[in-house]
Amino acid sequence: MPRRTSYAIGAPCWADCITPDLSGSREFYSALLGWEFVTESPDYQLAVLGGEVIGGFGAAPVGLPPQAAWNVYLATKDAEHCCVQVGRLGGRVVMPPVPAGENGRLLLAVDSSGVTVGFWEGARAEGVVLADEPGAICGHELRVPSATQAEAFYGPLFGYRLGAEGEFTLDGFAHARVVESDQGRPCWLPHFGAADPADAVHRAVRLGARLVRPGSDEPPVLRDPWGAEFGLVAAG
Numbered sequence: 001m002p003r004r005t006s007y008a009i010g011a012p013c014w015a016d017c018i019t020p021d022l023s024g025s026r027e028f029y030s031a032l033l034g035w036e037f038v039t040e041s042p043d044y045q046l047a048v049l050g051g052e053v054i055g056g057f058g059a060a061p062v063g064l065p066p067q068a069a070w071n072v073y074l075a076t077k078d079a080e081h082c083c084v085q086v087g088r089l090g091g092r093v094v095m096p097p098v099p100a101g102e103n104g105r106l107l108l109a110v111d112s113s114g115v116t117v118g119f120w121e122g123a124r125a126e127g128v129v130l131a132d133e134p135g136a137i138c139g140h141e142l143r144v145p146s147a148t149q150a151e152a153f154y155g156p157l158f159g160y161r162l163g164a165e166g167e168f169t170l171d172g173f174a175h176a177r178v179v180e181s182d183q184g185r186p187c188w189l190p191h192f193g194a195a196d197p198a199d200a201v202h203r204a205v206r207l208g209a210r211l212v213r214p215g216s217d218e219p220p221v222l223r224d225p226w227g228a229e230f231g232l233v234a235a236g
Helices: 022-033 079-088 147-158 197-206
Strands: 012-019 036-041 044-049 052-059 069-075 092-099 104-110 116-122 137-144 167-170 173-180 187-194 210-213 221-223 229-234
Touching (some): 012 137, 012 187, 022 036, 022 044, 022 052, 022 197, 069 229, 079 092, 079 104, 079 116, 079 147, 116 187, 137 147, 137 229, 147 167, 187 197, 197 210, 197 221, 197 229
Parallel strands (some): 137 173
Antiparallel strands (some): 012 069, 092 104, 137 187, 210 221, 221 229
């Protein structure tokens, strides 16, 4: 199993789904990707595959619209500095740094393209432990109206550079793919691995998901029954 124990500063290191139906979301992703769940608190659970952590699931606070969303978090060593930089670069902080038990601190912001993005300052090993295999996170996508605007935000923030094929590189390593689109909500999307993505798409639809991008030139993107979008890529 590919295990990760650390992440470069600025790299996607964690993902969680905030959902109005924690029980229903658990059943959907368990049936689709084989996940099990471990309770961290009454409103937050860890998704686990083969005994290793994949990501998190949280109950949406009362009063929010009844729609789920996947949040992607970028690794940082200085949450306060991130807050200052986000504002300077045209974004805004929507949740200042808060402790996550003894594991570290997190904050949520909206970047200059209107994309919700999280930042994780880990006290120890940061983020997802299992990655790059079926059922685990195998990549990320940043869907924005303008790739140039995205680079103007994440470049000064962490050093990201936009490659000729849309890859978002940090220190020469591609951590995400930037997709220009004015369709749908701008967002960071996790891509989950599947041994057979086409079969996984069919199973997801049978479980109540909606196919929002067929995936002829890009990985297929689905919207789960509560509105959270995710991609599927070949792995195995």
